Amino acid sequence: MSVQETIFTSELAARFDKLVTIYPLRRSALVPMLLYAQDEKGYLSDEVITEIAQRIGITELDTRNVISYYSLLRTQPAGRYHVQVCTNISCMLRGANEIFDHCKKTLGIGNKQTTPDGMFSLEEVECIGACSWGPAAQVNYDYYENLTPEELDKVLEKCRASVVQEGKGSQA
C-alpha cells in the first residue's frame, strides 16, 4: 500500500519504504516502524497510527493491538528526556529504589509523569540488561550505569544544558 502524503520526514518515509521490502512479509516491518516513528514524533499519535496502518496494510485496530502490547511504545507524549530507571532485582540490590526516589524528588514528578515544561518524564522500568553495572537508567536510548544520586544529577544537568545549547544553535 502506498502513502500519498506522509507525515514523516522524507528520510524516515524513505526508510519506511525500504523497511517493508526487506522481510518476507510486509507486516514484519510494523514494530520497528512504530518505534522509529515514535523516535521522530515523540509518541504514536492518531495520525501516525493511521499512516503506519496504511503502510503495512492492516487495520488501525490491529495496529493499536500491537502498540499496546509493547512497553516502549506510547500513544501519549513523553518528556523530551525520558528517564527510565531500572528497579529490578540486580539494580535494586545496589540502590535503584533510592535512585528512583531521588528522581521523583528532583524532577518533582511521579512514575509515568512529565514535568510541566515537557523536559523530563520519568518511568520505573524493568530490567534493561545492565545488571552487572547497576543501578542503571536509560535516558531515551542512552545508558547510564553505576549510578549514584550525584551522578544522576549530573546526567539531568547535562540534558538541560544540551537543550540550552540547541536553543543557542538555532538562534545563531
Add this chain to the structure above:
Amino acid sequence: MADVTFTVDGKQITAPTGTLLIDACRKVGIEIPAFCYYPGLSLQAACRMCLVRIEKIPKLQTACTTPVAEGMIVATETDEIKQARKAMLELVLGNHPLDCPVCDAGGECELQDMTFKYGAAESFHTEMKQHREEQQWSPVVYFDRPRCILCYRCVRVCGEGMDVWALGVQNRGVTSIIAPNKEDHLECEECGACIDICPVGALTSGAYRYKTRPWEMNHVATICTHCGDGCKTTLGLRSVDDGVEIIRGDNRDKSGINGDFLCIKGRYSFDFANHKDRLTKPLVRRPDGNLAPATWEEALDYAGKRLAEVRDTRGGASIGVIGSNRTTNEENYLLQKFARKVLGTNNIDHHRTADYTSFARALAGHQDRAASLRDAGTAPAILLIGNDPTQQHPMLAWNLRTNVRLNRARLYVANHAEIKLLRQARASLAIPQDGYAGLIGYLAGDDSALAGTESSAAFREVIRKEENLLILFGSEYRGRDIDALVNFGLGLPNAKFACLSDYNNSRGAADMGLMPDLLPGYQPVASPAQFADEYGNLPQTGGLDLIAMFDAASRGELGALYVVGSNPVSRYNIAPGALKDTFLVVQDMFLTETAVLADVVLPAANLYEKTGTVTNTYGDLQLVKKAADKAGVRSDFELIVRLADRMGANPKELVSYGIGMRADLGQSRGVQSGESDRHAVWLAANHLEPKLSPFDPFAILDEIQRLVPDYQVDRLALLAGNDERTVPPLVHIDNASSKTRSDGVLPAQDTLFTSGTLGRYSSILDEVMESRETKSAGAAATTSLDVST
C-alpha cells in the same frame, strides 16, 4: 482418514486421526470443560480448563490442542485435574464480579456452570476486584469489562467467522482487554455473534439486556422472517398484557440449517412486532373518506360482500390478488386456491425477486442439481455470479467463508461490484454491470461474448476444470440467461445450482403458484390436471401480472384488489390515483403506503405469530412455529378462510378439516411443548392428526404434499425442526409459450440493515442506521475541521 483407538478414563474410544481430544471425548459423552475452545474457530489453549493427564507426558495437556493418537491413555477427572480446574476458576473469579443476580448471562453462564461443578466457592483475596464502567459500543453491543474472562471467542467469531475483524485484544497481562475497532465504539455488521458466543455476561445486547431472567422465558425455534436464507432463530418469549412478546432471538443450540449463525435481522429485528404503529383493529373506509376502526364482523362482512359483488357482476377477471413473499407456503397455497376457486381469477402475483420459473424450467428433468444452503458450506468449489451475499444473504456468506477457511474450498467470484466476498475468492473476474449474460457465453467458449483478458481466460480455464462446482447466481440472471447458465453448468460434472432471491418465502410464493400463469409446482394454468380434479372449475387462461393489474386498475378495469402482506404501491411506485376505482382489501401489520389506500384493512399476524412452513431460496423446506402472539391480529391463513366464508364459499372445500383420527391431544402447538406435543407431532407426521379447525395450516400442508410432488418430504423430520429438501420443480412448463413470458423480477436490493417495508418498523435497524450516519457525519466534521486549521 484412518481411525485411532485410545483410552479415556478407562473407556476405549475410536476416532479419526487428527480429531482433537476434546472433540473425541465430547462425542462419546465425556465432557471436558473449556472457555476458549469453540468448534470451528482457531485454537487458543488460553483458558487452561481442558487440562487432562496423558500418560508418559510430564505436564498436564490441553485437550483442545491435542490430536488423538493410537494407544494414548488419558485421564480427565482425577483429583489432580479437578484441582487444576478449580484453581483456574478461583483465578478467574478473583476479578470476575459476582453480580450474577443482575447479569444477563445469569442462569446460562458457562462460568457459573463450571463453578457449580468444580467448586471454587471460597474467596481468599482481600484485595478489591477491579471495577470498570460498562461501555456501549453500538446500539447492539454493550461491554462489561470486569466480567470478561478473555477467552477470545468474540475476537475470533468476528474476525475468522464474520471476516469483520472489529474486535481486538489490547494491552497485556492483567490489563489485557477486548477493544472495539473505533476506540470507543464498534463499526461492524452488528450481527451480535460476539454476544451470543460470550461464555459469560461480558458482552450483552442492547435489545435484551436487563429485560428478564433467562428462566422466565419460553423458547420457540422458528424461521427468521427476513431474507431468503431462512435461518432458524430461537425466540425467547414472555407473556405480556396483549399477548406474548419476543424479547430475544438466537440459535445457541446450533440446531437448524444455520448452526449458531444469525445476522442482525435474525437476532434482533423481531422488534417490528412490538412497534407502536402495529395495527390491532380492522379499519374500514367510512363515507367521509377516512379509515376508521371497525369490528371484525363488520370489516369481514363488508370486504366479503363487496368482493362477491364485483365477482358476480364484473367477473373474476376483474379482481386482482397480490400475495406476499413472507407468508407461509400454506397461506400462499390457500391464497391462490381462494383466488382461483372462490374469486375465479388467475390475476394473482407477488413481488418477485428471482426468476424461479425459468430456473425450474432449465433444471427440469435433472436430478440432484439443485443445491441446498448446506451445500455452500461443504462444496469443494463455488462459483458466485452476481449478488452480494454479505449484504443480501448473510448466512450464505457465512457458509462460503467458513467453507473456504476450514475446508479450503475454492471460491470464484464474478461480479460488477467490489463485493466483500472477493476477500475469500481464489479467483475473481470483474465484469460490466450488463455483462452477466455475456459472461455465460464467454465461459461456454464464445470469446466474443465478453471483452476477455488474460485473467478472464485463466478464470474460465479454472472454472471449466472444476468438478462438483456449486453455482450461485443472483437476480442478474433471468429468463433465457438462466437457461444458458444452467446449460453451461450441466456440462460440468456434478455441478449444482442455487438461485438467490430476497425474502424469506420468495421461493415458496413462486412454488405455491402466486403467479398469473402457473399453479403450485409450476403447473401451467392451461393444463391444470390434478388441480382441476381437486378444485373443480378453474380459469384456464393466464391472468394479469402485478404490473398489468395496476395498469388495468388505472384504466378502471380492475374492480377489486386483494393484497396480502405486500406493499406494492411503495415498491412499484404506483400513483395513488391508480386505485381510485378499485375496491381494495389489504391485510398487513402496518398502515403501509398500500394499506392507507384500502377500503378495508385487516390487521395481520407476522411470521413469528403463526404456524406453517416456508421454503428458502435454495428449496430447503422448514417448519415455522408459532412463538409470539398479539391481541387483535389474525393470521393471514385465518383471514383468507374467513373472507371466503363471508363470500359464501364452503370453508370445507377450501381447507379439508374435520377428517382424520380422534385422539387425546392436549396442547398441540404454540409455545407449549412436552409429551402431548410430541404425541401430536407423530400423529401429524403420519397424517393421522384430526384437523379440527378450518384455520389449521396442516390441513393445507396435507393437500400441498398430495398435489405438489416437490413437497413430498419426510413430515416427521420436518416437524422435528429439520430442514428438508424439496426436489427440483416439475417439468410442466411449456418451452414455446415461455419465450414471451415476462419474468417480472424486481430485486429488493436490501442490505444487512434493511428489510423491505418490514425493516422500516424495526427500531434496532433504525438505530443502527442512525448511529452509523451520526458517526460518519461526526468523522466528516472532524476531517473538515482538520483541513481548515
Add this chain to the structure above:
Amino acid sequence: MANLVSHPDVVPLLSMRFGKGASALDRYLELEGYQSARKALEMGPEWIISEMKASGLRGRGGAGFPTGMKWSFVPKQSEKPKYVLVNGDESEPGTCKDRLIFEHDPHSVIEGTIIAGLAISAKMGFIYLRGEYRYLLKIIERAIEDAYAKGFLGKNIFGSGRDFDIVSHTGAGAYEVGEESALMESLEGKRGIPRIRPPFPAVVGLYGGPTVINNAETIATVPHVLRIGSAEYAKLGSERNGGTRLFCLSGHVQRPGVYELPMGYNLKKMIYEVAGGIPGGKQLKAVVPGGSSTPVLLPSEIDIGMDFDQVAKAGSMLGSGGVVVLDESVCMVEFALRTIKFYQHESCGWCIPCREGTDWLKKTLTRFHSGGGVNKDIDNIKYLAENMLGKTFCPLGDAAAMPTIAFIKKFRKEFEDHLDGKPCPYAHTAESVLV
C-alpha cells in the same frame, strides 16, 4: 559502555575479542574472524551439525537444549523457505551478557548465523534485538553492512555460490518475546503471544517455514566451536555441558561483571574468588543462580558446579547465567515482591493462570510486605504459585511460580516476621517498590 572485568580463571573464547575493537570488520578478521564460516562452507551441513553435537554446546537462553540436536530436527526438504532466528531479546533480570557480545563482537553473531544457515540450508537469518538496545542495533546494522560489502553476506557468499541474507530487527519492550514462539510472532509484526506447539519451530516456524532459533550467546559460540574443534571445546566444560559461558555476576559482590568461565565452574568460588566476595564484610544470604526465574539457593547450597545438570540437582536452574547475590541486609519478602512484580508486568495475559496468578501474587505480596499480611496469606501465596506451576500456556508462569515457591519454602520464617502489622525488619525499603 559497560565496563569489562577480568580474572585469571576466565577462559576467553566468546570474550576473546572484547575490548579489542572487533566491531570493526578488519579487526575481526585479524582476530581469526570468518574462518569458521569458510570452513563450514567447505565441510558442509552434516559436518557442521556433527561438530555441534560433539561439542556438547547447550542453549544459552536458559533451557539448555543441545544445539546440534536442535539443528538436526530441521527437515532437509521443505517447500517453504527455512530461517535462522537469533534471539537477542535478552530480558531475564540478572542477565546482561548478550549486550557485551553485540557491543564488542557483533561479527561473531553474524558468523554464527551464517554457519547455522549453512547447517540447515537456510538462505535468510534474522537477528532480533530488544528495543532498549538501540545503540547495539546501530552496531549490528553497521556490521551487517560491512559483511555485505565484503561479500560475506548476500549473493554468492565467500565466493561459494551460496546466498545468505541477514536482517537485523528491533523489538519494542516485552520480556515475553524472549520465548521462542512469541519471538516469531513479534518478528511477524504481531503481539508477542506464544504459539501452540506442536508444531515446533524446527518444522513450522517463522513465516511458516522450518526455523532454528538460538540465543545470541549460543550463536556467537558457534564459530568458536568450529574454530577450536568440537573435542577441544567440549573439554573446556563439564560432563554433558561443553565449553564456557558468560556468567553475569550482580548484586552484592565486590566485583560485579560478566565473566567467561568454564561450564561446571564452582558457584561458591565464582562468588567469593572471581567476583571478590560480599562487600562490607556482610554475610551471604541467598543466591539466584540463573536469572530471576530460577529458584533461590541458600548459602549452604552453593558449593556446586555451574552447569545445567548440577544446578538442577541442587533444585534450581542454570538458566541464563545471571548470578544474583544477596547479602544479609536483603528483605526476602521485598525481593520476592520485586521478582513477582516483574513477571506480573511482563505476563502477556494470554492464559488465565499466568495473567491472574501473577497479579494476585503481586497484590498479595504487596499487601504482605507493607504490613497487611495475615498468616493465611503465606499459604495462599504458595497455593497460587503451585497452581500456576506447569499449567500455563508458556514457561512465563513457571518462571513466576518457581522462585515464589522457593522463597516461601526457604524463607518462611522471614515471611512470618512480617505478620500482624509488624514493620518490615529490613527498614531500608524504599517506597517505590510498594507502588
